[in-house]
Amino acid sequence: MSGIALSPLEVAAAPRSEAAPSRWNPYLIGAGIGVLSWLVFVIVAAPIGITTAGAQVAGGVAALFIGPEAVQANAYWARNPFRLDYGTLFLVGTALGGMVSALARGAFRVEHVPAVWSERFGPSIGKRFAWAFLGGALIMFASRLANGCTSGNGISQGLQLAVVGWVFFAAMFVSGVATAWLMFRTR
Amino acid sequence: MFPVSKEVALWLAPVFGFAFGWLLERGRVLDYNVIVNQLRLRDFTVLKIMLTAILVGGVGVYALVELGFARWHLRDANLGGAGLGGLLFGVGMAIYGYCPGTGLAAAATGRTHALVGMLGMIAGAIAYAFAFDWLRGTVLAWSNLGRVTLADVTGLPLWALYAALAVVAVGLFAALERWQARVRA
Numbered sequence A: 001m002s003g004i005a006l007s008p009l010e011v012a013a014a015p016r017s018e019a020a021p022s023r024w025n026p027y028l029i030g031a032g033i034g035v036l037s038w039l040v041f042v043i044v045a046a047p048i049g050i051t052t053a054g055a056q057v058a059g060g061v062a063a064l065f066i067g068p069e070a071v072q073a074n075a076y077w078a079r080n081p082f083r084l085d086y087g088t089l090f091l092v093g094t095a096l097g098g099m100v101s102a103l104a105r106g107a108f109r110v111e112h113v114p115a116v117w118s119e120r121f122g123p124s125i126g127k128r129f130a131w132a133f134l135g136g137a138l139i140m141f142a143s144r145l146a147n148g149c150t151s152g153n154g155i156s157q158g159l160q161l162a163v164v165g166w167v168f169f170a171a172m173f174v175s176g177v178a179t180a181w182l183m184f185r186t187r
Numbered sequence B: 001m002f003p004v005s006k007e008v009a010l011w012l013a014p015v016f017g018f019a020f021g022w023l024l025e026r027g028r029v030l031d032y033n034v035i036v037n038q039l040r041l042r043d044f045t046v047l048k049i050m051l052t053a054i055l056v057g058g059v060g061v062y063a064l065v066e067l068g069f070a071r072w073h074l075r076d077a078n079l080g081g082a083g084l085g086g087l088l089f090g091v092g093m094a095i096y097g098y099c100p101g102t103g104l105a106a107a108a109t110g111r112t113h114a115l116v117g118m119l120g121m122i123a124g125a126i127a128y129a130f131a132f133d134w135l136r137g138t139v140l141a142w143s144n145l146g147r148v149t150l151a152d153v154t155g156l157p158l159w160a161l162y163a164a165l166a167v168v169a170v171g172l173f174a175a176l177e178r179w180q181a182r183v184r185a
Helices: A008-012 A026-043 A051-066 A068-073 A075-079 A086-104 A115-121 A125-146 A150-160 A163-184 B006-026 B032-039 B045-066 B079-096 B100-107 B112-137 B150-154 B158-184
Strands: none
Touching: A026 A150, A026 B006, A026 B045, A051 A068, A051 A075, A051 A086, A051 A125, A051 B100, A051 B112, A068 A075, A075 B112, A086 B006, A086 B100, A115 A125, A115 B032, A125 A150, A125 B079, A125 B100, A125 B112, A150 A163, A150 B045, A150 B079, A150 B100, A163 B032, A163 B079, A163 B150, B006 B100, B032 B045, B032 B079, B045 B158, B079 B112, B100 B112, B150 B158
């Protein structure tokens, strides 16, 4: 199925990645995120991060099922309660930014199964959804264990040359490459 | 004047978040294929973005801290948490094809599988909250160096480490571009 190796160029020409006109150079994007870091460090004294607020939102969701008392009694949520604060509002902005950018360049479209997945694992929507759910659960659990994700640890701690950021970045990259190799290798 | 009050920061949060989401979308990293092909070492967009963000952000923040306009926001170097967390994270990222920030923004661009992954993220956070007491006594208790930087552990000055990072990053980018040009030819 996926015996054919895609070169970077062919990948770039795949349908979903195509709508290219208003896409920017990755170095420019990286520099933009770097400058955004300068701004948030100075103006709001809050580095870019996603999952601390994500876990707060999860606490809000959990309260619907197990009741707010049980959530408040939890040692983790007692430290990170659900509320509309800087972190959770940042998440709202991140989702809106992605959406408006896609709409503005006509790239907003429904995608159930991405191309590279489909080539290897077939077009089944249920299969892709099941694995996406599991993968999502894993990255969130892992981010809380590491006290940050690609943004909060990798970029925001990494740019301060914090040991935690670089340990996380290295571990994530090595295991990500190893897992992708196991998933996509052809015998 | 800076940092602004908590109330003003609440208004700025969605603005900064918006800029972040916009940059991720324009940078092609809301595309599952781009992220997974990074992990398959076929597309280096993710690494280019992250390393440039770390380099540009880091040098600037270092200067801003030295000049007194900002302060550091270091987190504990909990080696068990960061190491094991990083390893687990890589597995999840290869399966899901997103990290939390890109998954969130991708779900907002019509990618339903990214949205399903967000439901998984909520489940993962709930699982973590229930495992927290146990983790606190085990993995998180293994080794905590405190809020240390690479300067603290190497004994080298920060400016030298930033300079070294710049040399390594630019060298890596140059090598990547040369290699990619050859692959395309």
